[in-house]
Structures are given as structure tokens and as C-alpha cells.
Amino acid sequence: MSAHILIVEDETRLAELLADYLQAASFTTEHLTDGSAVVPALQARMPDLILLDLMLPGEDGMSVCRAIRRFSEVPIIMITARVEEIDRLLGLELGADDYICKPLSPREVVARVKAILRRLQRSGGEGSGLAIDILAYRAWLDGHELTLTPVELRLLAALAEHPGQVFSRGQLLDRLYSDHRVVTDRTIDAHIKNLRRKLSAVRDEQELIRSVYGVGYRLEEGL
The missing domain is CATH 3.40.50.2300 (Response regulator)
Structure with a gap:
């Protein structure tokens, strides 16, 4: 259909x-x-x-x-x-x-x-945890395919490279926009908000992206 x-x-x-x-x-x-x-x-x-x-x-x-x-x-x-x-x-x-x-x-x-x-589309796999295919621009959480924009996927991939490590907004902006466009730190906050919403639609009992006051964001370890 x-x-x-x-x-x-x-x-x-x-x-x-x-x-x-x-x-x-x-x-x-x-x-x-x-x-x-x-x-x-x-x-x-x-x-x-x-x-x-x-x-x-x-x-x-x-x-x-x-x-x-x-x-x-x-x-x-x-x-x-x-x-x-x-x-x-x-x-x-x-x-x-x-x-x-x-x-x-x-x-x-x-x-x-x-x-x-x-x-x-939902992934056919039954595996748990987070999986990212950066070349295909696809990501899954607990076997569910996430509906991410290209920027959201790059942001999630950057955080997932080093789970538990805190990234500043500046570091994340450098990873997202290779053309050096002028954007504000609030852009990262907006994308993080959307990422949290989409991750919580699959796993609502756990906050997977944590804010570190005055520093930035980190992805929880052990996903």
C-alpha cells in the first residue's frame, strides 16, 4: 500500500x-x-x-x-x-x-x-542497543529504526563514538557543519531536544542523552 x-x-x-x-x-x-x-x-x-x-x-x-x-x-x-x-x-x-x-x-x-x-521502517533485527550506519544514514535503537534528519544522525554518531564523554556545544557544532556556516549554540540544544524525543519514543524509561551543566552533552554508556 x-x-x-x-x-x-x-x-x-x-x-x-x-x-x-x-x-x-x-x-x-x-x-x-x-x-x-x-x-x-x-x-x-x-x-x-x-x-x-x-x-x-x-x-x-x-x-x-x-x-x-x-x-x-x-x-x-x-x-x-x-x-x-x-x-x-x-x-x-x-x-x-x-x-x-x-x-x-x-x-x-x-x-x-x-x-x-x-x-x-522498522529494522528486521531483534537486537538491543544502539546501532548506526553512518554511510547509509540509518540508526536503530533496540531493533527500531529511528527517524532522524541527517544532522540529527551526525550528532548522534558523534556522541556515540565516545559514550560517557562530555562534548561541548562548540565541539558538536564542528562535527555537524563542515561548511563552517554561522549558527548559534542554541542549534545544538534544538537538535538534542529532538533526538531525546525520538529516542524516548523507543526507550522512555531512560534518559539516554544527559546534559552536563555549563559544559555540554554526553551519551549514556552501555547502550
């Missing part, structure tokens, strides 16, 4: 273009133009992934994302024409799994959708 994608976008021509490309890739699609219609739609039918525009009538994408995360972990890709770092950060803090900036390539959107849905 094909995955169902909900497109929340008030630019009708763009939404139709995305729907055409997604349907050509064997997905089924649904389109909403008003942010306030999203939560009622999810209560009637939960999609496999949501493409969510930031600027919407009725209720903006940030508010919609926050509302969805109160009851669902459905993957969300934010679509935005506002490229300021703070907007990207806020989107990730609210629980978005990825973001794409306008003007966008429909082929890239399809590729991102496929990548996230692949990461959603």
Missing part, C-alpha cells in the same frame, strides 16, 4: 505540482490550504508524512506543528520562504523532522519524503 502524504500549502499551483510529482512516485496525496483545518483532518485520517508550509491562513505552520506534536509523531517537513536561521531553529524545536526552503525543487521534495519514510 502506498504512503499517504498530506500537503498543507496555500499556493495552489505549488501544491498541485508537488502532488503531481509525489503521485508519479507512487504516493497518494491530500491537499489542505488552511492551517486550522489540519488537526481535524488528522483526526479523520492520519497521513504517513506531512508537507507543512510555514505561512498559512487560519493558523501558521509553527502553531500547526506544535499542535500536531501534542498527539502524534507523524513526520513533518516544513516548507518555508523565510530562510533566517531563527525560523529554521524554531521549526526544529517544535518537532519538525526536516525543512525545505523555497524556491524548491519538486524532485528534492520527493527525495526527502522517500528518505524520511525509509528511516521510519
